Every structure is written in structure tokens, then in C-alpha cells.
Amino acid sequence: MSASDWGQLLLLGFLWGGTFFFARIAVAEIPPLALVLYRVSIAALVLHLWLRMRGISFAPALARPGPFLCVALFNNVIPFSLIFTGQTEIGAGLASIFYATTPLWTILLANLLTADEKLSATKLAGVGLGIAGAALMIGPGLLSNLGGPAWAKLAVIGAAISYGFGVVYAKRFKNMKPSVVATGQLTASTIVMLPIVFLLYSPEAIVTSSVPIWAAVAVLAVFTTALAFILYFNLIASAGATNASLVTLLVPASAILLGTVFLGERLEPFEFAGMTLIIASLLIIDGRLFRRWMTQKS
Known part of the structure; x- marks a missing residue:
């Protein structure tokens, strides 16, 4: 990856680490599925305004409703719903660690579903080690319910698998402007979530008068969604699906730091x-x- 790719990866890791922190605050008063709707709809509005200000046409997205519905399900609707539901029971740091298994699923799915990102011996060794790490994180907690119930942890793992499908599927948009892809995805997500939320909840159940809660929702929508997905799709186009998914390596560090400092969370040694x-x-x-080490040795 280029220096620009690495810079975007670092910024994206910081933004998505904040997702778990602000979501943990917001789900205290807003139901998880309603929070998904707020996040995607506000972000979609912000991005439509951005496209209008920059004079960028949204027409390419309108011409491909089916693919945008699919990427919306994999990248927004399913994972956001699972993560926010899981975070009603587990903390920001722990949720971000389970989310960090995303590259493992991405590599496996890319090997199965693409022609240009196949498994090598090195990737296979890395995947095996990563699966061992995920098993170590999940196993003791499943047996003893440490850190929250098993279903909440498995929900975030399910979100990571959905992201794996999403990052592979999103490769088909690499010739479209990242801002248009992000706007199309979030618009489709809003269309999906609107009837679900209004069928499940009364208006009183999804509205709060708490200023800190709405501030958390605003940060989730504008920074960790609208801005973050522009960076994300740009990375997929320039660095590939597998490299873009490596951002999840950076997410737990910022999420754990924020959760420890502001929410009083702690993680178990096995995690x-x-x-x-x-x-x-x-x-x-x-x-x-490894390549640098081999170069220095020779």
C-alpha cells in the first residue's frame, strides 16, 4: 500500500474505534435498530449534501439499485444491527476485539469468491493463527459468561462475517467515486431500515431528550459513518479488499482506550x-x- 493508503487506514481505524464508544453511550436510551436508522439516515443526508456541494452526480448509484441493496445489507443493515444489539450487553473494547476478526473472514471469503485475492501459504498460516486467537477470546467467555452473555459476543462475530462479505462484494464498485458508493449504500440502508423501525417501535420509544445521547448519535452518523465510508471505499479501490479490511487491526486500540478511560470498562486476560x-x-x-526482516538478514 502507498503512504496515502496507510494514512487513510490509520484515520479510518481511529474513526471506527470511536463507533463502539459512542454506540455504547447511545444504546443506553435508543433501541439498537432505531440507532441503526438514525446512523444511516443522517449519514446519507450529509453525503447527499456533500455530493450536491461538490457537483457530483448521484445518477450512477440510481442505475444500480440491486448491487447497492446488497452492499447495504452486508455493510450496514446486518452488521450495525448485530453490533448495536450486542453492545446492549458488552462493552466497547470487547465488541471491538470480536470485530477485529473481520480480516480473517474477508481473506477466506475473498479466496472463495474472487479470482485475484487467493490464499497463499503465508495467508493460510495467518488465518490459522487468527482463528486460534478468536477461539481463545470466545471460548472461556462462552463457558463462564465472562464479560457478557455468549449471544452478544456471537452477534458481533456475525457482524464481522457480514463485513467480510461486504468488503469482497464492494470490489465491484471500484470504478465509481467513493463518495457516490458511500451515499448509495447509506441511502439503500435507510430505505431498508425505515419500515422495520416504524413497524417495531412507537415514536416515544425511539426519541430521547438527552443531549449527550443525541451528540453521540451525531458523531456516529457524520464522522464514523459518512466520512469513514468515503475513506473505506477509497481504500478498497486503491489497496484491495484484504488490505482495506486490515483497518480492524487498528479499531480495538482506540475503542479499548476510549472505553477504559470514559466508560470504566476492563477486559479479561484471555481476551x-x-x-x-x-x-x-x-x-x-x-x-x-517479515520481508523487511529477511532483507536485513541478507
Whole structure:
């Protein structure tokens, strides 16, 4: 990846780490599915205004409703719903660690579903180590309910798998402007979520008078969604699906820091150990440190 790609990856990791922190605040008073609707609809509005200000046409997205519905389901509707529901029971740091398994699922799915991102021996070793890390994180908690119920942890794992499908599927938009792709995806997500939320909840159940809650919703929508997805689709176009999914390596660090400092959360030792294995697996998959070490030896 280029220096520009790495800069965008670092910024995206910081933004998406904040997602778990602000979501943990918001789900205290807003039902998870309603929070999904607020997040995608506000972000879609912001991006439509952005396109209008920049003079960028939204017509290419309107011409492909089916693909945008699919990417909306994989990248927004399913994972946001699962993560926000899981975060009613588990903290920001723990949720971000389970989310960090996304590259493992992306690599496996890219091998099955694409022709240009196949498994190599190095990637296979990294995937094996990452699966061991995920098992270490999940196993003790499943047996003892440490850190929250098993279903909440499995919900976030399900979100990571959905993101894996989403990042592979999004490769088909690489010739479209990232801002148009992000706007189309979030617009489709809003259309899907509107009837679901209004069928399930009364107006009183999805509205709060708390200023901090609405501030958290605004940050989720504008920064961790609208801005973040422009960066995300730009990375997929320039660096590939697998490299873009490596952003999840950076997410837990910012989420854990925010959760520890502001929400008083703590993680179990086995969860840190599992995360260490996942970090090691991603470094192996990326291969840069290993190649540099071999160059220095020679």
C-alpha cells in the first residue's frame, strides 16, 4: 500500500474505534435498530449534501439499485444491527476485539469468491493463527459468561462475517467515486431500515431528550459513518479488499482506550491474549515486517 493508503487506514481505524464508544453511550436510551436508522439516515443526508456541494452526480448509484441493496445489507443493515444489539450487553473494547476478526473472514471469503485475492501459504498460516486467537477470546467467555452473555459476543462475530462479505462484494464498485458508493449504500440502508423501525417501535420509544445521547448519535452518523465510508471505499479501490479490511487491526486500540478511560470498562486476560494472536496473524498476512526482516538478514 502507498503512504496515502496507510494514512487513510490509520484515520479510518481511529474513526471506527470511536463507533463502539459512542454506540455504547447511545444504546443506553435508543433501541439498537432505531440507532441503526438514525446512523444511516443522517449519514446519507450529509453525503447527499456533500455530493450536491461538490457537483457530483448521484445518477450512477440510481442505475444500480440491486448491487447497492446488497452492499447495504452486508455493510450496514446486518452488521450495525448485530453490533448495536450486542453492545446492549458488552462493552466497547470487547465488541471491538470480536470485530477485529473481520480480516480473517474477508481473506477466506475473498479466496472463495474472487479470482485475484487467493490464499497463499503465508495467508493460510495467518488465518490459522487468527482463528486460534478468536477461539481463545470466545471460548472461556462462552463457558463462564465472562464479560457478557455468549449471544452478544456471537452477534458481533456475525457482524464481522457480514463485513467480510461486504468488503469482497464492494470490489465491484471500484470504478465509481467513493463518495457516490458511500451515499448509495447509506441511502439503500435507510430505505431498508425505515419500515422495520416504524413497524417495531412507537415514536416515544425511539426519541430521547438527552443531549449527550443525541451528540453521540451525531458523531456516529457524520464522522464514523459518512466520512469513514468515503475513506473505506477509497481504500478498497486503491489497496484491495484484504488490505482495506486490515483497518480492524487498528479499531480495538482506540475503542479499548476510549472505553477504559470514559466508560470504566476492563477486559479479561484471555481476551487480551486472543487479541495478541489476531494482531500477530494480521502482521503475518500483511507480510511487510517479515520481508523487511529477511532483507536485513541478507
